[in-house]
Every structure is written in structure tokens, then in C-alpha cells.
Amino acid sequence: MSQNKNSETAPLLEVKGLRQHFAVSRKFTVKAVEDVSFYINPGETYGLVGESGSGKTTIGRSIIRLYDPTSGEIHFDGNDISGRMDKKTKDDLRVNMQMIFQDPMACLNPRQKVADIIAQGLDIHHRYQSQKERTEMVAEILHKVGLSAEHANRYPHQFSGGQRQRVGIARALVMNPKLIIADECISALDMSIQAQVVNLMKDIQDETGLAYLFIAHDLSMVKYISDRIGVLHLGHLLETGTTEEIFSHPVHPYTRSLISAIPNPNPVLEKSRVALQYDYKTSGLDYDAGTLHLIGGTHYVRGTDADLERWV
Template sequence: MNEKPILDVRNLKQHFKINKKFTVKAVDEVSFKIYPGETYGLVGESGSGKSTIGRSIIRLYKPTSGEVVFDDVLISGNLSKETTNHLRTKMQMIFQDPMASLNPRKKVMDIIAQGLDNYKLYTNERDREEKVYKILEKVGLSGEHAKRYPHQFSGGQRQRIGIARALIMNPSLIIADEAISALDVSIQAQVVNLMKEIQEETKITYLFIAHDLSMVKYISDRIGVLHLGHLVETGTKNEIFNNPIHPYTKSLLSAIPEPNPIAVRNSVSMHYDYAASGIDYTKGTLHCVSGEHYVLSTEEEFKKWK
């Protein structure tokens, strides 16, 4: 792509020191780019570092090292007030558990308008209310819902409120951290379709973090595969699903449930054991397979896999 990325993550590390002898390397030397108007999917098993990356980018965690450039602004070091304001208004997050991320003591009107209140993004009380009503309508809710509390909604409705809270700031980038995993399958489809409709209308950019490969394939333009804090493979969704290179990616794809009983009978599930594989992520570098398709490996491994 010749277009300039809206988000450029370079050699991001997020380590958590447990005690003097032990440090958890949750994210280690991860690099990727997201371009304006696209959806970049991050997939991997639980504990692979997906959510940690999202939280490091939006600065819920301070990165151990590496650089994160958002809208041509470096947001990974010590933040000035101006940079913090830019980050807080132009980047938003949708959290995994909608009930835990919504203040149970506040009405929906005040929950959604919190960003507007913090940055005084309205002229008067009426303007504030109109902005909330408009965004509620956009996510499939009505104005009367603004007077209720979070516990009065279903899980899908609560997630729509979370989406509305992110959208009202008119951000350039939304990080959706497992935004559909706590919802019923039918509701998942509704929420993902809503996100796609909003993207078509507003040209917003998504970092979509999930472990459901089928849903990631449906919504994403490009995909990054994480394992043990390392980005082992990245590429367009067609490159990842039609031509997986890394053995971990192949094992993930082989585990996708197949609705056809005949195909299931003939399918072979691949087992990948990092400890027994002889692969050392720390010695590998990202090798270009073709176009946007990269795989983390040593020179010898890359020649063998390709």
C-alpha cells in the first residue's frame, strides 16, 4: 500500500515485572500498520497478547519499549497534554464485557456523553442531548433508552451503548477488544454488521481483536496472527486463509468448526507445540511472502515453509 498508515506500531514490547526474578513478556517486538478506513484483525489464543496490544496502543498501559505512531503523532513515550487530548478524542475503545465497562450508577445519557463532558464538545445542554439521541439512533437504539440504567438492557443492547460511547467522539480509530465474544451468536452478527455499516458511512478504522476466526475473516481486510506475544504472520484475509505459512496459523485454521459433516470426516486437525517445534520466535524476523503477507521465521524456516 502506498497510502500512509493511520497507526504504525514498531517493535512494541509490553513486559510486566512480577518479582525480581520473573518478568512476563506479554508482547514482544510486535510491528504492524493499519491504514485509514480498513479493519485490521488480531487473532490468537487466550493469553497471546491481543488485548494487551490494544491497551498499550490506547495507553491504558505504558509500553515497555517500541514506538506507536497515530495520526503522525508519537503516542508511546511521555505524553504532553496536547498529545493526550488528541489520543483521547481520536482513538476510542469498545471493551469485551459491556456490563463491566458501563457505570451502573449512571444513566445511558451520561455514560455516552462522558467524552463530550470531559472535552466540552457541545455548546449547550440541548446540543449535548441531541448528539446523544442521534448516536443512539445510529446504533439501533431510541432516545427513550437514554433515561435508563445499564442493568435494564440486554447484553447486545449494552454493547451497542458501548459502541455509541466510542462513536460520539467522532474518532479516527476504534479498538474493538473482543467486543462480541460475550454475546450470543445471533447478536454477534448484528453487532458486527452494525460496525461494518458505520465504517461504510464514516470511513472509520478498526483494530478488531478476537479469537473467532470466522468472524475475523468476515469483518477484516488484513489479519495479524499472535502467539506467545509475537506476531507470527500477517497479511490480507485471503493470504492468511488461503495460503497460511506459519505452522501455528495452519493449526489455528484447522481448528475452525466445519458445518458440513462430510467435510469434518475428511478434515485433519493440525497440532502445534511451540516447545517441541524447535522454533525460536526471538531469533526470527518478518519475511515477506508476497504483497502484504509476512511471516516470522529464520531464513532456514522460511525456505522450508515456503
């Protein structure tokens, strides 16, 4: 973790006032993301934390343009990617921004060999001259994520959860991207395997200088991997700051409750750890009005799942 990393360079990713609404029916709109702004510098890790349903996946998908943002701006690597993109911008985006999922194999053809899964992006973007070169590129990337060239001919079900996640990382990494969006990519793994995968991701970052948007529902691994953190709640970014700032001066009670939920590795201290309950009623947020007045003077409006019935 390094402070002020690349502080002189322009941000790699800048998200300004992002809104993502889903019109579920003519009268029913889910306001999944409301007015979210943050940036990620080149080579940096930004941790995005929030409970299930807070809009993390939606933000990731909007940024990689699986969705058309309802409003707001997204700038990536010098390009405005919020609206219609020309072919070159789209191609650049598909190469330079990659995604790792919770279980990379869950959505893939189980009859596809790992080599073909990893080389998919290379195939689409014509990144090799010969089959030999393709095989070499796959072998090299497998090696980089701690697997071996022989793994290329196996099928997804022949791997453990941790190994599968390494394949998912290899698949993203083979394109040599500038940003990887990792959406709860370790949540399904055992704690010890989680640490291994996070360490691998950090090592790869040191080597390649890529940036991560690291999405998680708790702060335990986020604290360890992130340079800066954003806390998301009900579609709003409640606070954002360096990891140091968030942990030493959490401003919002919701952030404090997330910090208090992290288990302490020291069993003596863990015994006395008090998990703070986040009280929606006394938090200063007026959920009934759907209007939130928060510390720092920021004004938030949002439709929560619970609010939706009242809103429509």
C-alpha cells in the first residue's frame, strides 16, 4: 500500500455523478446507483465496500459498459466512455478494462478447455501470429498466476475454487489491461485461499502496474489490498478516502459498523471486539422520505428496495 501513488498523473478512471436506474416496468424503477463519484489512479487499488444489494455489481457493470448509464460521466484512460463510443474507443475499453467474477467458471462452457477460456480475448482481438504463440502466451500467463502449462488442457471442473479463481485472473490478465474490476472475486473462497489470491493480485500489480477496482461486502481483505476505499450504502457512496483515513477517522456510522465487524486475528482482542450495530433509525437518514442528509453536508436521494413500493 503506498500513499500518493502516481499523484501527479491524471486518474485512470473517473466516475462523476453516476446514476443507474432500471425501469423494471412502466411504473416501477429501481434506483440501484445514485450520484456516485470516485476516481482510480493508475496502478492503484480502490476498494468498494457495501452490503448485498448496495449497488456494487451495478457500478462495476456500468463502468465496463455492460449497461448504459442513466446519467453521469465515466472517463477511462483519456476517453469519455459514458455515452456512445466509436469503434476504437470500444476496442480499447474491451482490452484495457477486464473483469474477474466471483466464480469465473459459473458462466462458462464446462466443455471448454482452460486454454480456450484464457485465450478468448486473444482470439477476439487477434493478439497472436500463430497457434504456437497462442499456446506460449497461455502457458506464460498460467505460470504467472501460479498454475502450470499442463493446466491448459484441463476443464473447469477439474480445478479447486482457488485454482479456478487463478484461471479467472489469468483470463483477465492475458490482455495486459490497465484496470481489472474484481467483483467479490474471493468471497466464495476459504479464508486461507482468499489471502493467497489477494497476495497474488498484489504481486501482479507490483509487476505490471495495473489498477484494481476491488469490490467486496466487508472490509477485512479490502483493508489489506486497497490504497483508497469507498463505502457504498443503498446506492450512495457514503464516504471515500485513503485506507488510513477510513480506518483512523471513519465519519459515517455505517462505516464504523463495517470496521467493527472485522474479526481480530488476535484471539484475546477478538474476545473483546464489539460489533457495532448500524441503527437505521438514529443514523440521521430519513429513509421514509427517501431523502438522506449525511455528515459532510452531502445530500443524497435514493430509492431503496424497501422504499420502492412507496416511491412508485
